[in-house]
Amino acid sequence: MNTLNILLMGFISIVIINNMVFTKFLGICPYLGVSGRIDMAFGMGMAVTFVVTLSGTLTWLIDHLILMGTPLEVTRYVCFILVIAGAVQLVEMYLRKFFPTLYESFGIFLPLITTNCAILGLCLFINLWGIENLLEAVVLSFGAGIGFCLAICIMAGIRENLNLADVPDCLKGAPITLITAGLLTLAFMGFAGMIK
Amino acid sequence: MNYLELWNSAWPAGAIMLSLGTGFAVVLLIASEKLKVKVDPKIEQIHQALPKIDCGGCGFAGCSSYAKAVAEKPNLIGRCAPGGAETAKKIAEILSLQISDSGAPKRPIVHCRAHTNDKTHYATYSGIPTCISANALPNAQACKFGCLGFGDCVSACKFDALSIVDDLATVDYEKCTGCGACSKACPRNLIEMVPFSKENMLTVACSSKENGKTTRSMCKVGCIGCGLCAKQTDLFKIEDNLARLDYEKYKPTEQTETAMDKCPTGVIIFVGKSAPAPRQPAEKPATATA
Numbered sequence: 001m002n003t004l005n006i007l008l009m010g011f012i013s014i015v016i017i018n019n020m021v022f023t024k025f026l027g028i029c030p031y032l033g034v035s036g037r038i039d040m041a042f043g044m045g046m047a048v049t050f051v052v053t054l055s056g057t058l059t060w061l062i063d064h065l066i067l068m069g070t071p072l073e074v075t076r077y078v079c080f081i082l083v084i085a086g087a088v089q090l091v092e093m094y095l096r097k098f099f100p101t102l103y104e105s106f107g108i109f110l111p112l113i114t115t116n117c118a119i120l121g122l123c124l125f126i127n128l129w130g131i132e133n134l135l136e137a138v139v140l141s142f143g144a145g146i147g148f149c150l151a152i153c154i155m156a157g158i159r160e161n162l163n164l165a166d167v168p169d170c171l172k173g174a175p176i177t178l179i180t181a182g183l184l185t186l187a188f189m190g191f192a193g194m195i196k
Numbered sequence: 197m198n199y200l201e202l203w204n205s206a207w208p209a210g211a212i213m214l215s216l217g218t219g220f221a222v223v224l225l226i227a228s229e230k231l232k233v234k235v236d237p238k239i240e241q242i243h244q245a246l247p248k249i250d251c252g253g254c255g256f257a258g259c260s261s262y263a264k265a266v267a268e269k270p271n272l273i274g275r276c277a278p279g280g281a282e283t284a285k286k287i288a289e290i291l292s293l294q295i296s297d298s299g300a301p302k303r304p305i306v307h308c309r310a311h312t313n314d315k316t317h318y319a320t321y322s323g324i325p326t327c328i329s330a331n332a333l334p335n336a337q338a339c340k341f342g343c344l345g346f347g348d349c350v351s352a353c354k355f356d357a358l359s360i361v362d363d364l365a366t367v368d369y370e371k372c373t374g375c376g377a378c379s380k381a382c383p384r385n386l387i388e389m390v391p392f393s394k395e396n397m398l399t400v401a402c403s404s405k406e407n408g409k410t411t412r413s414m415c416k417v418g419c420i421g422c423g424l425c426a427k428q429t430d431l432f433k434i435e436d437n438l439a440r441l442d443y444e445k446y447k448p449t450e451q452t453e454t455a456m457d458k459c460p461t462g463v464i465i466f467v468g469k470s471a472p473a474p475r476q477p478a479e480k481p482a483t484a485t486a
Contacts, residue, residue, distance in 0.1 A: 082217060086220040090227055094227070104257075
């Protein structure tokens with residue numbers, strides 16, 4: 001019961017309170033770049049969820065089984081990047097074979113995820129927070145992906161409506177998007193402290 | 197001695213990286229063999245022959261999906277407007293088919309030539325600045341047929357070939373690929389895709405089906421349906437108070453030139469890459485107030 005409680009709390013915490021985009025400012029590039037339309041944003045969010053769960057789990061395993069045994073924790077960054085790039089490749093091949101429609105709809109987003117810093121960030125955070133349990137690491141990774149998906153979908157929804165709004169000329173385009181992102185972050189700051 | 201220490205502490209890191217990298221390489225190698233997807237080589241060849249600009253003019257999501265579709269169903273050949281007849285020929289070669297000549301490439305023609313000073317407004321429209329919203333209101337501008345000038349076609353164009361010049365959609369024929377996205381975007385169906393058999397094509401740049409008097413009262417350059425052009429040559433037909441050109445038998449002669457000169461409002465104009473500037477309507481001075 002206690003484990004379940006911890007897992008649930010961890011999940012809610014990473015999705016809403018410690019959201020990668022809103023509180024850590026990671027993954028801002030796709031968050032602003034691919035949030036033009038809601039269907040594309042959802043595709044990106046799902047792809048990230050997929051990869052982050054896989055690479056979060058794999059990096060935890062590698063970190064605990066290989067790197068921590070030997071005093072080689074300094075190579076963590078490089079190893080993690082290797083894992084993420086490999087995982088993306090693997091996911092791409094797997095999807096292409098078994099879910100061709102999903103693969104088509106992901107399109108260019110899948111290879112782009114390799115350079116998404118939210119994923120590397122999450123892998124490093126799992127280490128920083130000292131997660132000692134594989135199950136917890138998996139849940140946290142999955143939650144981070146869902147959190148990213150939530151953030152990018154909210155942003156895309158707002159931006160779709162923003163297209164029809166009467167925005168002052170000087171704020172059109174990037175400025176209003178950044179202001180929106182800031183306001184959205186402020187709103188999510190309200191959740192801080194919900195879980196101690 | 198220092199170098200030896202450095203080496204001693206560095207090699208395990210290198211070894212770990214190398215083994216991890218090799219491990220992933222092996223996994224990916226196995227995966228790429230096991231998860232290989234058989235792709236018809238023709239699809240790739242067709243994809244190479246396409247312009248790869250993903251305009252969507254063919255009705256598919258992009259060039260790669262069109263290539264796949266055309267390989268399966270050869271009757272979809274010739275849908276690629278930017279590639280035109282040449283691409284269709286190449287695809288036919290790849291699929292070893294015979295095709296008939298698909299004719300001249302299609303380019304859009306805007307059937308309106310009213311700029312800001314030519315138009316009449318009963319009131320100022322201050323709603324959502326898109327054509328599709330303005331078109332929903334009866335009085336966004338006096339003319340119910342002409343260009344609204346909010347640029348739905350401009351945002352539909354992926355090639356930057358359209359622009360709004362003084363409230364009128366204007367095509368840059370140098371940049372246009374003929375994908376037809378603008379034609380679909382215009383809520384007033386002003387943009388027609390016309391086979392450009394010549395570099396410059398004659399057109400009746402108006403869509404107003406109101407009678408002559410009403411058209412005249414709303415627009416300085418509208419077609420009043422007088423029929424002077426139709427008397428010159430049977431290339432022109434008057435339907436619903438509006439002159440139309442028959443592009444099926446398009447062949448400019450001296451009579452069409454005369455028809456162009458005789459047109460009292462000057463709606464018969466040339467459009468194309470090197471079209472001459474249209475003359476101003478005869479009776480009204482060019483410096484008319486807005």
